[in-house]
Amino acid sequence: MDKSKVVVFEKPNVPLEVKEFDIPELEEGCILVKTLVSGVCGTDAHCYRGQVQMPVPIILGHESVGMIEKIAPDRKKDSVGEPVKEGDRIFWVAGHPCLQCYSCVALKDTTGCVNRRSYGWSYSCADYPYLTGGYAEYVFLTARSYFFKIPDSVPTDAAIAFGCGFPTAVKGFEVIQGVQPGQSVVIQGAGPVGLSSLVMAKLGGASPIVVIGAPSSRLEMARKLGADETIDLSSLPEPEARVSKVRELLGGEAELVIEATGFPEAVSEGIDMCKTAGRYLIMGVFSDLGPVPINPSLIVRKNLRLYGSVFWEPKHLYQVLQLLAKYNDRLSLQDAVTHRYGLEQSTAAIEDVEALKCVKAVIQPGYEAS
Ligand SMILES: [Zn+2]
Ligand SMILES: [Zn+2]
Known part of the structure; x- marks a missing residue:
């Protein structure tokens, strides 16, 4: 045998x-x-x-x-x-x-x-x-x-x-019915799910696209794949500083934010980065690493739409x-x-x-x- x-x-x-x-x-x-x-x-x-x-x-x-x-x-x-x-x-x-x-x-x-x-x-x-x-x-x-x-x-x-990050992102984009050309996008995470989301956002005509992550090699790949701006976690370790940076880069918040980090703490930061009537797609936090505080009032007052998406077919x-x-x-x-x-x-x-x-x-x- x-x-x-x-x-x-x-x-x-x-x-x-x-x-x-x-x-x-x-x-x-x-x-x-x-x-x-x-x-x-x-x-x-x-x-x-x-x-x-x-x-x-x-x-x-x-x-x-x-x-x-x-x-x-x-x-x-x-x-x-x-x-x-x-x-x-x-x-x-x-x-x-x-x-x-x-x-x-x-x-x-x-x-x-x-x-x-x-x-x-x-x-x-x-x-x-x-x-x-x-x-x-x-x-x-x-x-x-x-x-x-x-x-x-x-x-x-x-x-x-x-x-598996790529089909995960393709399915996530199906769940949110894609992006509109010219929509501003923030992607939290520059791993396979984040970079795949970048490819999908780019192919859909989104602009500008900001990718937040680490290390620099992943951010370099993100820029090669068409990210307009990248934010390095190691140079901006505080969530508040990253939210301010996004506001500065976009002149406000983003119409679509995508969570692709795997860390529950990213979610309240992502909500902060969403513009009024913005959409938030959460795909990264697959493993159950426990609860984190979020501010539901922001979801209400900004008319946000939250989407979760797991796996793919x-x-x-x-x-x-x-x-x-x-x-x-x-x-x-x-x-x-x-x-x-x-x-x-x-x-x-x-x-x-x-x-x-x-x-x-x-x-x-x-x-x-x-
Ligand atoms: Zn996997
Ligand atoms: Zn079944």
Whole structure:
């Protein structure tokens, strides 16, 4: 039986361990994918720190690009009917909705599924099909998995560059029904969700766009992607100072503010940055880091509209790949992959992401730093 190296998470704050798992026999509808790159998501850091409940042991990694190693004879097409074969590059969808709950059925929106399971954080690797996370040489996709062939013109690094952040932003923009040309936008956070939101705002014609974040490499990427102004958290550590800076740059508050930080404290600051009748889209605070004080009177007196958006559906990942096929020549998102690690360096990768050292970090099985 063939084997796959995998990286196993057992306990919070304990370094991940490289192990070897047997690769299960291919059954009907299943695909064995050889991992090319797996994104290290901010959520992986929250998982590693024990801030996300998970059935351990787990193989982390919920955003991956891989090559079809073996595909069951009954599965000849991807999830939009594109023919696929062994050797093709695919991006698979980690999440599996139940299709039997209120959100899945009555709302026809699987992102609110209460029974959602996902490769990389809610399937234990102690159970079949074992290879259920991207931090591994191989991933075993069951018949439930959606996946899309990556257009030939899209570099692998461009596809993974903003990982699950890109479809998250595409879905968030769908929730708020996009931006109007000329609308002013503030984006809190320059990680994958923030930078993806910037791409979406820019494509929608928003202007000016201000991105707040750190480190400088991410802000540099933001300017390359068309941010008109950036605010470095390290030079303006106080929320009040950032709100004043936004007012100064825009001559007032913003018509649309997007939270993409993952930190609950950002929300009251974001409300301060919203203009009268402005909109506030909150996507970053996924992990539950507890409550924070906000001033509801501001929401009332400014006629604000607040939107929350979680997860995304397979169609949003499909849209990302189509968007990359059309625009990556000028976006050059592959430049966002600034840090690369082998499986053995997975813990260091998570720590570096947590310390905001990277624009985007990826795990690439077999990679050795030169
Ligand atoms: Zn993620
Ligand atoms: Zn459901």
